[in-house]
Amino acid sequence: MEEFQLMKGNEAVAEAAIRAGVDGYFGYPITPQSEVMEYLMAAKPHERTGMVVLQAESEVAAINMLYGGAGAGKKVMTSSSSPGISLMQEGLSYIAGAELPCLVVNVVRGGPGLGTIQPSQCDYNQATKGGGHGDYHLIVLAPASVQEMADFVTVCFDLAFKYRNPTLILSDGAIGQMMEKVKFAEQKPRLTKAPKWATTGKTPDRERNIHTSLDLDPSRHEKFNEKLIRKYKEIEEKEVRYEKILCDDAEYLFVAYGTSSRICQKSIQLAREGGIKVGLFRPITLWPYPKKEIRAMTNQIKGILTVEMSAGQMIEDVLLSVEGKVKVAHYGRTGGMIPTPEEIVEALKQKISGG
Amino acid sequence: MAETSSSNDIVREENLVYAKTKVLTDNVMHYCPGCGHGTTHRLVAEVIEELGIQSDTIGVAPVGCSVLMYNYMDIDMQEAAHGRAPALATAIKRLLPEKYVFTYQGDGDLAAIGTSETIHACNRGENFTIIFINNGIYGMTGGQMAPTTLPNMKTSTSPYGRDVKMMGNPLKMTELVATLPGTCFVTRQSVHSPANVRKARKAIKKAFEYQNLKQGISFVEIVSNCSSGWKMTPLQSNEWMVENMFPFYPLGDIKIPEVQVEQKEGDVLHNSLNQIDKDSKQVKY
Numbered sequence: 259m260e261e262f263q264l265m266k267g268n269e270a271v272a273e274a275a276i277r278a279g280v281d282g283y284f285g286y287p288i289t290p291q292s293e294v295m296e297y298l299m300a301a302k303p304h305e306r307t308g309m310v311v312l313q314a315e316s317e318v319a320a321i322n323m324l325y326g327g328a329g330a331g332k333k334v335m336t337s338s339s340s341p342g343i344s345l346m347q348e349g350l351s352y353i354a355g356a357e358l359p360c361l362v363v364n365v366v367r368g369g370p371g372l373g374t375i376q377p378s379q380c381d382y383n384q385a386t387k388g389g390g391h392g393d394y395h396l397i398v399l400a401p402a403s404v405q406e407m408a409d410f411v412t413v414c415f416d417l418a419f420k421y422r423n424p425t426l427i428l429s430d431g432a433i434g435q436m437m438e439k440v441k442f443a444e445q446k447p448r449l450t451k452a453p454k455w456a457t458t459g460k461t462p463d464r465e466r467n468i469h470t471s472l473d474l475d476p477s478r479h480e481k482f483n484e485k486l487i488r489k490y491k492e493i494e495e496k497e498v499r500y501e502k503i504l505c506d507d508a509e510y511l512f513v514a515y516g517t518s519s520r521i522c523q524k525s526i527q528l529a530r531e532g533g534i535k536v537g538l539f540r541p542i543t544l545w546p547y548p549k550k551e552i553r554a555m556t557n558q559i560k561g562i563l564t565v566e567m568s569a570g571q572m573i574e575d576v577l578l579s580v581e582g583k584v585k586v587a588h589y590g591r592t593g594g595m596i597p598t599p600e601e602i603v604e605a606l607k608q609k610i611s612g613g
Numbered sequence: 614m615a616e617t618s619s620s621n622d623i624v625r626e627e628n629l630v631y632a633k634t635k636v637l638t639d640n641v642m643h644y645c646p647g648c649g650h651g652t653t654h655r656l657v658a659e660v661i662e663e664l665g666i667q668s669d670t671i672g673v674a675p676v677g678c679s680v681l682m683y684n685y686m687d688i689d690m691q692e693a694a695h696g697r698a699p700a701l702a703t704a705i706k707r708l709l710p711e712k713y714v715f716t717y718q719g720d721g722d723l724a725a726i727g728t729s730e731t732i733h734a735c736n737r738g739e740n741f742t743i744i745f746i747n748n749g750i751y752g753m754t755g756g757q758m759a760p761t762t763l764p765n766m767k768t769s770t771s772p773y774g775r776d777v778k779m780m781g782n783p784l785k786m787t788e789l790v791a792t793l794p795g796t797c798f799v800t801r802q803s804v805h806s807p808a809n810v811r812k813a814r815k816a817i818k819k820a821f822e823y824q825n826l827k828q829g830i831s832f833v834e835i836v837s838n839c840s841s842g843w844k845m846t847p848l849q850s851n852e853w854m855v856e857n858m859f860p861f862y863p864l865g866d867i868k869i870p871e872v873q874v875e876q877k878e879g880d881v882l883h884n885s886l887n888q889i890d891k892d893s894k895q896v897k898y
Contacts, residue, residue: 282704318700323704330704458712468683
């Protein structure tokens with residue numbers, strides 16, 4: 259049995275990628291996630307599994323390398339941070355439009371623009387509401403630990419290939435940079451058999467495989483969009499993931515993901531010491547969002563504080579979920595600042611629970 | 614007229630000397646009459662059939678007039694975002710190194726929005742083929758100025774002619790990539806006459822064969838006409854191309870590989886930036 263290792267989140271995602279049997283990583287350096295490619299280059303995955311690792315000339319090129327590699331039926335991934343992920347939005351739209359699987363890791367930093375290199379959760383809207391042009395969704399998972407940075411690589415590729423859809427790990431600079439214990443899965447083999455839709459060369463026994471997002475006939479293109487909508491509906495029904503902490507007797511609720519959810523666990527302890535029964539609802543999939551599950555909590559609780567390292571983006575999904583049944587407020591820090599557990603408890607008192 | 618045979622007498626199986634390659638589909642091409650795309654598609658398809666690599670070839674289509682190339686080629690293809698074809702091809706070839714991979718790109722796609730992807734794929738020495746159609750204009754969007762538009766040439770976004778002081782100079786991407794160590798074969802051809810079609814076909818065939826060398830990109834520019842965008846008849850546009858495009862974009866091999874592959878005896882190739890095809894003495898740096 260393998261031992262725990264002490265590792266940064268960025269390194270864990272890289273090691274997990276090799277072990278998940280990823281065929282290709284294409285990336286471009288950007289703080290605070292450069293350790294992903296540095297780890298991969300140093301680990302010589304080509305010798306371990308035959309995995310291709312290539313430093314692209316830009317994030318634009320990297321995401322389009324994913325498009326090519328995914329079309330060829332391979333498990334391909336990239337990682338970047340906010341400004342780089344913005345550059346990838348065009349490519350992600352094309353990959354979603356061509357219905358191809360891939361994994362993108364966003365180790366979010368503060369924005370807008372060049373922003374800062376410190377942790378943030380200000381890319382929630384971009385990640386969950388589309389980002390690029392067109393009616394599409396990424397499947398978005400938010401890790402809250404180094405262990406989940408590793409585990410979600412496999413989860414994301416399983417989902418990506420199951421639904422032929424791009425997936426995103428929405429992390430942040432804190433989880434990318436902090437060191438925690440992590441245990442890795444056994445080495446998986448790389449894909450040896452190409453999916454039937456892969457562009458591997460047209461053999462006489464089949465029609466040619468084409469990957470495109472173009473259809474100039476609007477009635478046909480509407481049918482394609484309807485197919486996508488059905489797919490997204492199925493994902494919303496089947497793939498929602500979340501975690502509830504100390505919710506059984508909770509009268510109030512924090513809704514938070516990623517680093518914020520870790521801080522909220524300390525806030526819960528502090529609040530409960532002061533007599534406020536608060537629990538944590540942690541969405542793990544940010545799209546599909548656990549709307550029904552949050553709505554179900556409204557029978558039991560009196561109010562919700564969403565805690566995000568942003569100006570308040572996820573709160574919109576919480577508001578849509580609760581449909582006005584309970585009071586919802588936001589507390590957050592921006593620009594790379596991280597809220598303290600005490601600040602969060604104070605915000606809970608002021609905005610929701612009183613006392 | 615009484616003595617001439619009807620066409621039914623002539624068009625018989627035993628009299629046919631030419632047939633459409635099976636690598637082209639039966640779909641009717643959308644290209645304007647006289648456009649070089651159709652001919653170039655056919656040459657690529659013929660070369661794939663001749664080399665027997667249909668089941669081992671993956672093509673990447675661009676955004677531009679040839680965006681629908683995958684409708685006409687009976688091979689596996691991916692349709693890239695504008696300018697990004699070399700990035701797709703890079704990953705496909707690296708992940709499927711035994712396959713033949715090519716991109717097919719126009720001048721806007723390759724020399725404007727995709728300049729970075731083109732230059733870096735060439736500089737990394739990726740082992741695929743780039744077919745570059747240069748007609749000096751954005752055809753699909755209705756005849757706007759391209760990076761390769763000639764000085765003083767009128768387009769819909771340079772209606773008084775391309776003023777190079779204001780709009781910059783035409784970009785010679787083919788000469789540019791020839792200077793990079795990651796390209797192994799760089800040539801400029803045209804398809805406006807039967808003789809040139811034959812030469813272009815040879816060049817495209819070499820370009821595919823050179824993928825086996827693993828010495829980098831094989832790059833074939835086709836200087837082509839755009840009768841619609843240039844607002845000329847097909848014939849006029851070909852004449853205009855010969856008179857105006859060829860002096861600026863001279864035809865011929867610009868760079869050929871060091872190592873000889875599958876060549877006939879005595880046909881040794883040399884690699885030198887100064888080595889200019891004897892047919893064309895106009896290549897300058």
